[in-house]
Amino acid sequence: MSDDTQYDVIVIGAGPGGLAAGMYAARAKLKSLVMEKGLPGGQINNTGLIEDYPGFTSIDARELAQKMEEHARHFGTEIRTLETTGVKKIGDIFQVETTAGAFTARTVILATGGSPIYLGCPGEAEFQKKGVSYCAICDGPLPLFRNKPMVVVGGGDSAVEEGMFLTKYASKVYLVHRRDELRASRILQDRLRENPKIELHLDSVVEKVGGSDQVEWVQIKNLKTQKVGKFDAGALFIFIGFTPNSHIVKDLVKKDEKGYILTNQNMMTSVPGLFAIGDVRRQLTRQITNAVGDGTTAAVAAEKFIHGRLQAWEQSVVG
Ligand code: NAP
DSSP: OOSTTEEEEEEEOOSHHHHHHHHHHHHTTOOEEEEESSOTTGGGGGOSEEOOBTTBSSEEHHHHHHHHHHHHHHTTOEEEEOOEEEEEEETTEEEEEETTEEEEEEEEEEOOOEEEOOOOOTTTTTTBTTTEESOHHHHTTOTTTTTSEEEEEOOSHHHHHHHHHHTTTOSEEEEEOSSSSOOSOHHHHHHHHHOTTEEEETTEEEEEEEESSSEEEEEEEETTTOOEEEEEOSEEEEOSOEEEOOGGGTTTSOBOTTSOBOOOTTOBOSSTTEEEOGGGBOOSOOOHHHHHHHHHHHHHHHHHHHTTOOOHHHHOOOO
């Protein structure tokens, strides 16, 4: 392969999983390209401090992203700013289409992540990284928010589970849900109601979030009484759903009903040679450590696949 549009591995997405995959692919001497339409680092760029990545009790999210990018480049992975528009398989070769033309590869690793669903209230965009968050595990334990009241929006399992998790750090958690009953499972609801640090506000919506430099208050409105209330709060956590970015392979691979890509334990999708890692695939948790582990597995599996060393059982798709 000498053409500069032909690769052994193309990784789509330069979040932690994509960068780990690129790094491992390059170490395996595969000609590899990581495509990213925005900033390398993916969703961690939406966070401030990271305290749950082994080896760093606390690290600035951008710094971690830069270290991962440098590490991948160090071993020879190319990282380019390219927006992918589609992936096709023609014979044994993948064609990856971008806004700057087509590239080909023997294997593709999809690391396109996902996006939290935004609430769209005034102040939400302005206070992202300043108290508005979509990840309790990442941001809840931060010293900046500790022992302050926190507001959680949503009525599903995520909101209830994350709300309970946040009670370890918050002085109080206000859980705000738009209907008169929660969607979360019964057992989680029972636990929630037994937790003295959670105050439930049903039939209510968050209208605004604000403060000076950081979140200082959250305004809610009761839809039945029209009464407006304002909580002093250090953080607003929004858990109203998450969408996997799987549209570029929409007709190619098997997905679940929510659009998460199904893979086997080696990250192989229903299409041989096409792998999916991190938040875009169906799995239990959505942490940086998971994505990095997935990226490692996919790169190793891609190398074996290219050299015809993946066993049949390693290729079968579960689910
Ligand atoms: P979800 O079940 O889709 O719930 C989203 C919640 O956000 C719903 O209560 C919904 O209200 C509310 N919502 C949606 N749009 C809104 C808006 N614009 N404004 C205000 N509220 C809005 O999402 P999830 O909680 O993230 O759960 C996703 C899946 O993962 C589920 O299948 C869940 O069971 C699973 N999960 C499981 C666990 C567990 O088992 N431990 C933990 C987390 C997640 P409505 O109820 O009115 O629609």
